[in-house]
Amino acid sequence: MLAELTHTLTYRYDAPISLGDHRLCLQPRGHGHQRLLEHQLIVSPKPSHLHALVAASGDEIQRIRFQGTTDHLCIEARSKVETQAAAPLEECFNPLNPPLPYPRGHLNPDLHGALEGWLPNGQHDPSAIALAQDALMGGNQQTLPFLRQLMATIQDRVKYTERHLGPAWPAGRTLRERVGSCRDLAMLMVECCRSVGLPARFTSGYQLTDPAPDDYDLHAWAEIYLPGAGWRGFDPSSGSEISERYIVLASSSKPELTAAVSGDFKGPPNTISTLNWTIKAKVSGSRPEGMAIKHTHAA
Numbered sequence: 467m468l469a470e471l472t473h474t475l476t477y478r479y480d481a482p483i484s485l486g487d488h489r490l491c492l493q494p495r496g497h498g499h500q501r502l503l504e505h506q507l508i509v510s511p512k513p514s515h516l517h518a519l520v521a522a523s524g525d526e527i528q529r530i531r532f533q534g535t536t537d538h539l540c541i542e543a544r545s546k547v548e549t550q551a552a553a554p555l556e557e558c559f560n561p562l563n564p565p566l567p568y569p570r571g572h573l574n575p576d577l578h579g580a581l582e583g584w585l586p587n588g589q590h591d592p593s594a595i596a597l598a599q600d601a602l603m604g605g606n607q608q609t610l611p612f613l614r615q616l617m618a619t620i621q622d623r624v625k626y627t628e629r630h631l632g633p634a635w636p637a638g639r640t641l642r643e644r645v646g647s648c649r650d651l652a653m654l655m656v657e658c659c660r661s662v663g664l665p666a667r668f669t670s671g672y673q674l675t676d677p678a679p680d681d682y683d684l685h686a687w688a689e690i691y692l693p694g695a696g697w698r699g700f701d702p703s704s705g706s707e708i709s710e711r712y713i714v715l716a717s718s719s720k721p722e723l724t725a726a727v728s729g730d731f732k733g734p735p736n737t738i739s740t741l742n743w744t745i746k747a748k749v750s751g752s753r754p755e756g757m758a759i760k761h762t763h764a765a
Contacts, residue, residue, distance in 0.1 A: 488729030492543035558695035568663030580665035594637035
């Protein structure tokens with residue numbers, strides 16, 4: 467699938483302000499099951515400095531700095547991405563998918579950080595452990611049945627709802643409220659998977675539904691590391707493995723590190739700021755032969 471994306475965010479301030487450093491997660495991932503063919507970043511006012519860096523997750527993000535004052539910040543990311551379906555998970559395991567709980571000692575040490583619980587001492591939320599154990603028994607302690615049972619159980623116990631503001635809730639709150647946004651359900655699945663030995667991380671990006679809505683929004687899901695298959699995406703909001711209609715922007719053990727735009731500003735007391743955003747997508751077949759990969763930045 468070939469997708470052309472335009473993601474625009476416009477911040478307005480009712481008084482002149484000074485923009486602090488900003489961190490942008492607006493460049494689609496360029497490896498794995500998707501290829502970044504073009505990417506253009508347009509920022510107003512013009513940054514005094516911009517540089518790209520590779521985050522701990524392997525995703526590329528941008529850092530920008532500003533000088534002077536302004537009453538607005540407009541960021542537009544234009545991307546062209548090609549996606550492809552991943553190999554069926556049943557074909558990735560030989561001969562059977564790994565039994566659970568998966569022993570930590572069998573994992574590459576690089577993955578150990580994706581096993582930590584959200585509590586300050588690294589322990590897992592007791593309510594998430596209980597939910598994972600229910601799914602584990604329902605899945606006969608096999609990895610793929612467990613993941614499918616876990617998503618079905620989450621959908622049975624938590625009602626999906628849109629929530630545009632605020633950080634992702636911890637697993638305990640989502641289960642207590644019995645309602646949650648896509649990012650709340652993603653964090654619940656991450657916590658449950660970690661409690662049975664499966665490395666997991668939070669992922670932000672786009673889900674290009676069919677038929678298309680008038681405007682898209684950012685979406686969140688979980689990526690689970692499966693020995694023999696690598697990092698694979700699962701969407702507890704839809705109850706299934708992700709398809710080629712999902713496009714990854716960023717992933718991290720900490721959801722706040724996947725925010726599309728993060729930064730601050732300084733201005734007069736009680737300065738009011740507003741944010742408007744649009745996400746447009748055009749989906750077509752596959753990439754024309756010979757298309758070059760191109761990266762540009764403009765202001």
